[in-house]
Amino acid sequence: MDIYSDIKYIKGVGPKMAENLNMCGIFNVLDILLYFPRDYENVSVHKSILECVESENVIIECNVLNILKDVRLKNNKTLSTIVFSQGENKFKGKWFNQKYAKNSFKVSNNYIITGKVNKFKEEITIMNPKIVKNTSMDSNKIIAKYPLKNNITNNFFNKIISGVLSDINITESLPLWIVDKYGFCSLEDAVRNIHSPKSSELLDESRRRLKFQELFTYSLKILMLKEFIKFHNDGIQFKIAPELTLLKDQLPFELTRAQSRVVREILIDQKRDKGMNRLLQGDVGSGKTIVAIITMFNVVKNGYQTSMMAPTEILAKQHYAEIQNVLKDFPLNIKLLSGSTSAKNKQLIKDELKNGTIDIIIGTHALIEDNVEFKNLGMVVTDEQHRFGVSQRNRFSNKGKNIDILVMTATPIPRTLSLYLYGDLDVSIIDELPPGRQKxxxxxxxxxxxxxxxxxxxxxxxxxxxxxxxxxxxxxxxxxxxxxxxxxxxxxxxxxxxxxxxxxxxxxxxxxxxxxxxxxxxxxxxxxxxxxxxxxxxxxxxxxxxxxxxxxxxxxxxxxxxxxxxxxxxxxxxxxxxxxxxxxxxxxxxxxxxxxxxxxxxxxxxxxxxxxxxxLFGIRQSGESGLILADVICDIDILKLANNEAKNLIQSNNSEDVVVKNDIIEKIKKSSNYICFN
Known part of the structure; x- marks a missing residue:
């Protein structure tokens, strides 16, 4: 089976169910393999209903003795009940407001069911029992729970996964010396065990292996991107505008040493014929915005437009007011574009951007709409960059050609961690607060x-x-x-x-x-x-x-x-x-x-x-980075190891490593996923 085969050709799927799977982001076999469970449920297998314990999730084999009529309760709920038997022992299965559930059962037929045990006096009940297929009764189970929608049941998905895993061979894609060095299980075992774990120990081992795999490829991608930028990053060569001295003299305060240092770092980048990709980190109140204004002003004085994107309208308005105030003595056209801008003004602003009469535009996500065009954009600034997804930042930077990119954050990221998170960016840090800030x-x-x-x-x-x-x-x-x-x-x-x-x-x-x-x-x-x-x-x-x-x-x-x-x-x-x-x-x-x-x-x-x-950020960053299982923040220890081995692989001339490296590069080009299969 080819991992890029369309899912509609998988046995048991078909065109209609394929559409439902597409809505979950599943289009081919690889997508199914990488559609990992959101949770797991420990289920005990019991031969006898009498062995079951209160509130325990169980799997049990039984026979349908009787299907009772639905009962309407005082609270307007409908109670559906089936009487099951196990030899001489009887128990009930009950559902609230799920009249359709009992339609799957027929009197006198045998079933393996799963559900939670409820014991009251002498009566044993299994709440919301579901039929389990393709399972043995020889040992306890760990059942994978998937984030599903569009009428796709967990049972159906488990069945499809089982079918795919029985028809596919997954070969190792990491260098064997890395697998041996860290005692990883094979990629094949990791994928099989994450979908159908035989024990909690094997599940932990599989998650560790797959997280490393993701973060290793993530690191490779960042390191290779940095190499690519170094050799293929033509940029605009800006001059240092003489008006910068005038602007500095007119500021109502003196820049801190840290602000002056960072301004110099950015201006040096602007003078180069390579595009700038710089992260500006500064603590709360350290004065990042004034640094951005000075460097944006230099771009404008070189005859180019600049743009700043903020995550909220409140913050965009605040930046707009500050930029207008700082640059009030210079004849510049500065505008604000946000969701609340009237339709008439939006169109006027878009026309002015396209014909080049706006010098500086500040805005929210409205700036990345397809119909927002610039005449000669020279630099973009993204504030609080972790609030934007990768695709949003890319759409913003693609509004111009060979432009300089400055991303700012007040989120204090430890220096060691920023090397792994932003390996493709040069980093500037304002590590000093302006005088006068209240303690x-x-x-x-x-x-x-x-x-x-x-x-x-x-x-x-x-x-x-x-x-x-x-x-x-x-x-x-x-x-x-x-x-x-x-x-x-x-x-x-x-x-x-x-x-x-x-x-x-x-x-x-x-x-x-x-x-x-x-x-x-x-x-x-x-x-x-x-x-x-x-x-x-x-x-x-x-x-x-x-x-x-x-x-x-x-x-x-x-x-x-x-x-x-x-x-x-x-x-x-x-x-x-x-x-x-x-x-x-x-x-x-x-x-x-x-x-x-x-x-x-x-x-x-x-x-x-x-x-x-x-x-660290107060929110989980998955989705932002494109990672499926790993998290660059939560799994920092694994990231450090993976990043180090990615550097070793890039520098290695060993023939096996070169083959693996080239293969991973091809897989990265073909898919946005970081878990690559050979």
Missing amino acids: IDTSYENMSSSDHVYDFALNEINKGRQVYIVCPLVEENEDMKLSSVEMLYEKLKKEQFKDTNIAMIYGKMPSKLKNEVMDKFKDGEIKVLVSTTVIEVGVNVPNATVMIIENSERFGLAQLHQLRGRVGRGKYKSYCILLAKITNNIVRKRLEVLIKSNDGFYIAEEDLKTRGAGE
Whole structure:
């Protein structure tokens, strides 16, 4: 069987089911093999129903004794019941609101079924039983659960996977010296065991092997891209505009040493005849935007257009206002393009961009629409780059030819980690805050002390200041019992802040309403803003002096540091109070890192040590990188090994390595997947 064969030709699929699989992103045999389970269920195999334990997931062989009539319950639910037998022993299968489920069963027929056991007094029930096919009754099972839709059942998918695996041979694609060095199982065993694991040990072994495979190929791709850029990266050779001196003299502040160093690094890139690909990292409030403005100004003075893309309309408006203010003494045409720009103005802006009369355009995702064209784009800047997918950034940079690319982030990424994440980019770091930035007094309190924390916040409001209150979730989670925005907002509105103008904001709010709330907060009309982490990035309200973070033990340190950076942006003394459930010393030690330090890079390093890499960004990055199983943050230890071996392979002249390297390169060209098959 060819791994690129269309799935509609696989036995048991057919044209209709092929369409449903296409909706899951499955088009060929390779896609099926790489469609990994989202979860697994441990199921015990029992010969007798009497052996089963309460709440246990079981597989059991039985006979249908009777199919009862559906019963309508008082709560409007429909109960469907089948009586099963096992010799002299009887038990029931029950479904709520699934009348169709019993249609799969016939009286007197034997079945192997799976479900959860429920025991009440003398009656044994299996809830929501499903028929299991192609299984033996000789040992306990680990059943793969897939993220499916369009009426594709887990049973059907398992059947298709079993059929594919029985008809295909998967040959090794890593150099054998790497397989031996790390004691990996074969690629064939890894793929078979991830879909149908024989034990939890074999499943762990398979996941480790496949994660390495992905990250090895990921690293190869980045390293080869850097080599390609080095030799095939024609760029625009910009001159250093004499007006830069005038701009620098007109700034109402002096650049820090770090800002001046980074400006020089970017200007040197601009002078070269190679395209710039640079990542600008700077802690919250370090002054990345002014660096971007200076370097964009140089491009404009060379006769080219520049563009900056931000992830939210709030941040785009903020950049627009700052760029207009800094460059107000220069005759430049600066425009803002976002989702809320009227249709008439959008068309005018697009016409001006195309004919070259706009010098600088700031915007959101609206900038990457197909009908947005530039006359002579010279440089693009992406702010908070991790908020954009890879394809979005590529579409933005493809708006011009041989353009310079600057990506900025305030997310503090440890220096060692950035080498693996951004191996194709040159990295500049602003590691110094401008003078005058207020030191933020940071403290932590137990959740039980929240009343006096809110009294303190009210006292600051009475002085004329404003307050942020951040929650980790939008809706109440019964398992975790975490505060939600709505519940906390209603509580505070009725109690502590009943005579204060209070509002809430969260990610899924309509953009128009979100922008209205944010504008009123920035204008000082709203005094207390209850929010999710939507306010984490870029919002600048100098009058806000208090940041209260509920359930702060649930956040990564790096994310808490970013949230803290929303205050201390004006002339007033500022405070960050971390409300947490301090249940042990680990929580206390983590929070103390924030009290001791204001260095985002140090905090990020500590986050890696104390919590692990998974919370570095506060969100999982899968989907952004194109990885299926691995995560460049969570699996940093595997990434380091894989990156090192990828470097060794690229430098190797061994004939076996050259064959493997060339084969992987061909597979990368043919597919966007990082798990490559020979």
